[in-house]
Amino acid sequence: MPSLQGRTALVTGGAGGIGSAICRRLSLDGALVVVADLDREQADRVARGLVSDGGRAIAVGLDITDQDQWRAVISQTMETAGGLNILVNNAGGARIKPLEALSVDDWKHDIDVNLNGAFFGVKEALEALRQTASRSPTVGAIINIASVSALKGSAGMPAYSAGKGGLRLFTKAIAVDFARRGYRIRVNSIYPGLIDTPLTKPLFESRLKSGSDESLESARAKILEQYPIGRIGRPDEIASVVSFLAGDDSSYMVGAELVVDGGLTAA
Ligand SMILES: NC(=O)c1ccc[n+]([C@@H]2O[C@H](COP(=O)([O-])OP(=O)(O)OC[C@H]3O[C@@H](n4cnc5c(N)ncnc54)[C@H](O)[C@@H]3O)[C@@H](O)[C@H]2O)c1
Numbered sequence: 385m386p387s388l389q390g391r392t393a394l395v396t397g398g399a400g401g402i403g404s405a406i407c408r409r410l411s412l413d414g415a416l417v418v419v420a421d422l423d424r425e426q427a428d429r430v431a432r433g434l435v436s437d438g439g440r441a442i443a444v445g446l447d448i449t450d451q452d453q454w455r456a457v458i459s460q461t462m463e464t465a466g467g468l469n470i471l472v473n474n475a476g477g478a479r480i481k482p483l484e485a486l487s488v489d490d491w492k493h494d495i496d497v498n499l500n501g502a503f504f505g506v507k508e509a510l511e512a513l514r515q516t517a518s519r520s521p522t523v524g525a526i527i528n529i530a531s532v533s534a535l536k537g538s539a540g541m542p543a544y545s546a547g548k549g550g551l552r553l554f555t556k557a558i559a560v561d562f563a564r565r566g567y568r569i570r571v572n573s574i575y576p577g578l579i580d581t582p583l584t585k586p587l588f589e590s591r592l593k594s595g596s597d598e599s600l601e602s603a604r605a606k607i608l609e610q611y612p613i614g615r616i617g618r619p620d621e622i623a624s625v626v627s628f629l630a631g632d633d634s635s636y637m638v639g640a641e642l643v644v645d646g647g648l649t650a651a
Contacts, residue, residue, distance in 0.1 A: 386414030387631045391522070392465040394418040394457070396448050396505060397475030399426035401581020402529065405619030406472055406626045407431075411439035413627055416465050420446040420457060421475070448475050448501030454508035467516035470630045471509045473502035473551075474529040477583065478544035480590045491543045498547030499554065502528055506558060510569075517568040524569040525630045528555045529622070532577050532645050540590055552641065559639030570638050572629045577645025578607060579617040613646030 393410045397403035398419035407417045411434040419434075421427040424445035431443035442464060446457050461468050476498045479490040506526060513524040533541055534548035552573060559571035578584060588603040597603035608616060625644050628634050643649055 386412070387627070387633075388470070389414035391469035391630075392416045392418065392461065392467055392516075393470035393472060393630065394420055394461055394468060394509070395472040395474055396420050396446065396501070398443075399423045399430050400475070401583065402576070402579055402619045402622050403472075403474045404430045405623040406474060407434060407441065409620065409623035409627050410470070410472075410630065411437070411441060413631065415470065415630075416440040416442075418457075418461050418465070419443045420448075422447050448473075448505060449496040451504045451508065454504045458508050458512050462512050467520070468509060468512040469516055469520065469522065469524050471505060471513060471524075471526045472529070472626055472630075473505050473526070475501060476529065476531075476548075478533075478541050478586070480540050480544075480586050482540055483542050486543060494543035494547045495550070498544060499550040502551055503554065506571075513569050514567055522632060523635070524567075526555075526558075526569060526571040527626050527629045528571070528573040529626075530555070530573050530575050530641075532575050532643070532649055535575055535641075535643070535649050540594075556639045563638045570629075570634070572634070572637055572640045572642065574622060574625055574629070575641060575643040575645065575649075576622050577611060577617055577643075577648045579619055579622060581619060584616075610651070611646040611648050612651050615646065617644065617646060 393415040395407050398407045399421035411417045419427045419431045427443035431441040434441035444457050517524040530551045531548045533545040534552040538545050555573040562569045588600050591597045591603040
């Protein structure tokens with residue numbers, strides 16, 4: 385039997401590069417997947433793809449920075465799927481600018497999408513996750529997608545680093561709290577290095593703009609030089625770790641930080 389058969393997973397940013405890979409993997413594992421994204425059309429496309437491959441999926445429009453939208457999406461999930469076992473806070477984004485160029489709005493945007501969105505998600509999904517776990521033999525899981533930018537300073541990304549750094553300790557604080565209170569929900573986080581998705585394009589472009597590189601190819605090569613593994617990561621290499629944290633093979637993991645970065649932070 386697939387490892388997540390009978391469980392429901394909600395994935396934010398489910399239409400994006402890493403998010404759609406997570407949706408695909410959790411669907412292959414047997415979960416009913418709620419593909420949630422600001423980009424409703426693309427979320428629909430991802431959900432339709434999962435269904436045509438034999439999975440069960442629904443698409444919902446969700447701006448993770450809007451608490452009322454979270455409330456509506458959680459009640460729709462409970463009505464449609466009858467429960468919620470897994471929440472993946474994956475949506476995020478970065479304004480790549482040095483501090484002098486970063487406006488207050490840029491700062492608020494990055495804190496909103498990388499930290500506040502996950503806070504709203506956990507706050508609004510907690511009761512549904514607890515209720516579902518209380519009548520299920522398996523415990524619930526919350527998985528927050530942070531970044532290596534939460535572990536080391538990322539030049540040109542002060543607001544993103546602050547948001548992801550905040551997400552890191554938010555994850556640990558609630559992980560400890562929920563475990564101590566016997567909520568039957570495990571909370572863990574993942575720290576991707578450079579993964580091949582649309583999100584990375586502005587990173588390479590910013591090096592061109594600042595004059596550090598002459599072409600996108602050389603910008604990409606310079607960044608990859610820092611990665612001992614010598615290549616960019618694939619979205620499915622994050623999705624497989626989400627699958628592990630969502631399922632029973634990680635049953636003793638609480639507040640853990642899984643770094644998936646080709647050796648960047650080990651070097
Ligand atoms: N790609 C990388 O190299 C990398 C590295 C480290 C961490 N991450 C993190 O992984 C996560 C996924 O990134 P990705 O590379 O797949 O990016 P992506 O740009 O391909 O996908 C991000 C998705 O999030 C959605 N989104 C953005 N703002 C939203 C909002 N307010 N509400 C709902 N959805 C919203 C977008 O519509 C998009 O579909 C992000 O949290 C990102 O910070 C990515």
